[in-house]
Amino acid sequence: IKLRIGVIGTGAIGSDHIRRCTHTLSGAEIVAVSDVNTENAKKAVTPYNPNARVYESGHDLINAENVDAVIIASSGQTHAEYVLSAIKAGKYVFCEKPLATTIEDCQNIIQAEQDQGRRLVQVGFMRPxxxxxxxxxxxxxxxxxxxxxxxxxxxxxxxxxxxxxxxxxxxxxxxxxxxxxxxxxxxxxxxxxxxxxxxxxxxxxxxxxxxxxxxxxxxxxxxxxxxxxxxxxxxxxxxxxxxxxxxxxxxxxxxxxxxxxxxxxxxxxxxWKDRFIEAYDIEIQEFINGCLAGQLNGPSTWNGYVAxxxxxxxxxxxxxxxxxxxxxxxxxxxxx
Ligand code: NAD
Ligand code: ISE
Structure with missing residues (x-):
């Protein structure tokens, strides 16, 4: 079984994560993308999966029935609303750093995750x-x-x-x-x-x-x-x-x-793509494995909050x- 991932934000790191999930890592496929620039989203995913669906709204991608997990790689100040939406939908989410750009947003995310009673979020701190x-x-x-x-x-x-x-x-x-x-x-x-x-x-x-x-x-x-x-x-x-x-x-x-x-x-x-290439590969593979096993272990919302x-x-x-x-x-x- 493959984890069906949707990617929100298909700029520099979003498109790199699409590439690594498709060509380097195992256990996942990219089935959906979304970006405020829909043209770029289409361009980013087509070489890897021409059948992936392009969503105008990140929230629609999150709620799509065939999306099991979400990677958020849009600009930092947009992360919080997507993370909250994914938690609400009960979906696993890998959120690039920073988790959010205000303390209040981080607290709301932690509260939402606590309400779900289990970890749903891994934050993209790859250096560890x-x-x-x-x-x-x-x-x-x-x-x-x-x-x-x-x-x-x-x-x-x-x-x-x-x-x-x-x-x-x-x-x-x-x-x-x-x-x-x-x-x-x-x-x-x-x-x-x-x-x-x-x-x-x-x-x-x-x-x-x-x-x-x-x-x-x-x-x-x-x-x-x-x-x-x-x-x-x-x-x-x-x-x-x-x-x-x-x-x-x-x-x-x-x-x-x-x-x-x-x-x-x-x-x-x-x-940075080359300097930490192995670390990015390992963090996302761990996210994929964690989603498939029903247990996330990587950097948590708490790490995002404290940072x-x-x-x-x-x-x-x-x-x-x-x-x-x-x-x-x-x-x-x-x-x-
Ligand atoms: P980028 O500007 O290349 O890409 C950001 C993308 O997000 C753009 O395509 C933009 O159109 C899209 N976007 C902006 N607002 C959006 C919204 N509301 N909904 C959907 N899409 C939206 O930036 P980047 O360098 O790829 O960085 C993206 C995120 O990844 C940032 O949070 C950044 O901090 C993080 N990042 C992490 C690392 C790392 O080392 N872990 C490296 C680079 C970037
Ligand atoms: C970028 O978003 C990263 O996360 C890089 O790792 C970092 O070196 C760079 O300064 C950021 O802009």
């Missing part, structure tokens, strides 16, 4: 599925570097478009670190501060770039994350954990080192330039 992050976590939890004291992290994108503005550095980009670092350290944040260094000439009026986000955790670990989304040279994700006895760093993706023309070089990737609480504090800190407190409620039993 990345081999490098997994190895890093094992080194930390095995105590090899002693207790972690500090983390230095870097999230650089080659460039972004004019529609990407200052607060998106948090909800679009930093949100990955907000999720993966609390998983990595098994800790929670208590405060955030944002510092704006000298701005790059490659940015535009509505985007302050780069930014440095400083976080503090309950156990006193200090984290600095550089978010630099017009760094020009490539897509670069770094994470170094400084412990009492040693440091451990996320490995760079494997790349051939080339000795040529009096130079020694290695290429740097430019696209949003921290993200809201960071966005506030962008305005106030002050240290903003972060307070995370107790986790309900369903998500433990």
């Amino acid at each position: 599925y990345d081999k490098g992050y997994r190895e890093l976590k094992k080194i930390i939890s095995d105590g090899i570097i002693g207790s972690p004291l500090m983390v230095h992290a870097v999230h650089r994108n080659q460039k972004v478009g004019e529609s990407y503005v200052t607060h998106m550095s948090i909800f679009e980009t930093l949100i990955h670190e907000l999720d993966v670092l609390r998983w990595l350290l098994n800790d929670d944040y208590i405060s955030a501060q944002v510092i704006f260094p000298r701005q790059t000439n490659y940015t535009h009026e509505k985007l302050r770039d780069p930014q440095i986000v400083l976080l503090e955790t309950k156990s006193g670990i200090r984290i600095d994350v550089e978010v630099f989304v017009n760094c020009q040279y490539g897509y670069d994700i770094q994470c170094s954990v400084v412990g009492e006895k040693g440091t451990a760093s996320l490995p760079d993706p494997a790349a051939v080192s080339l000795r040529l023309g009096e130079k020694l070089t290695t290429s740097i990737l430019t696209d 949003a609480i921290a993200a809201v504090a960071c966005v506030k800190a962008q305005d106030t330039l002050a240290i903003e407190p972060i307070s995370i409620p107790d986790c309900p039993a369903m998500y433990k």
Whole structure:
């Protein structure tokens, strides 16, 4: 039996998920798509399933009888209404990050899921599925570097478009670190501060770039994350954990080192699609398997909610330039 999936939002990652579900993963087929741009939705799905139905409304797709599960890959601020609609229909849903862009929307989603009495949502935080992050976590939890004291992290994108503005550095980009670092350290944040260094000439009026986000955790670990989304040279994700006895760093993706023309070089990737390709494959396969088995185990609405609480504090800190407190409620039993 194959899981019949409908995809809402067929832009960059939505069309990549259509490709991976069809060609790389097992146990699923894409039977429906929807996008505000219906032409693009048709174009995105036709090479993979010319018989897939194109819906003008995402809600109609969710409620379609032949759709067992939904992937939401539309723009962030549209996620909440589709997730709520899928939960109401009792359907499994994979929602790309962020789960929602307000705390209230996250709370409504959690309430709706609790009312259904079972997990229906997996959030698209793929970094915990990345081999490098997994190895890093094992080194930390095995105590090899002693207790972690500090983390230095870097999230650089080659460039972004004019529609990407200052607060998106948090909800679009930093949100990955907000999720993966609390998983990595098994800790929670208590405060955030944002510092704006000298701005790059490659940015535009509505985007302050780069930014440095400083976080503090309950156990006193200090984290600095550089978010630099017009760094020009490539897509670069770094994470170094400084412990009492040693440091451990996320490995760079494997790349051939080339000795040529009096130079020694290695290429740097430019696209998140390639950098985390295996992690995306594993997270969506786990979603498919979970839906077929009737039990989701991946990142939950709680992870989406906690990341949003921290993200809201960071966005506030962008305005106030002050240290903003972060307070995370107790986790309900369903998500433990
Ligand atoms: P994109 O702009 O390429 O695609 C978004 C698509 O959503 C567009 O086709 C747009 O027409 C459609 N859309 C907008 N509003 C809609 C609505 N109300 N209903 C239906 N469709 C709508 O963006 P993208 O890069 O593909 O990002 C999409 C989502 O995936 C974002 O939430 C983003 O944060 C997330 N994302 C996650 C990762 C990751 O690493 N996990 C990477 C990229 C994007
Ligand atoms: C994008 O939406 C992603 O999620 C990428 O992983 C991230 O690096 C990028 O900054 C976001 O815009």
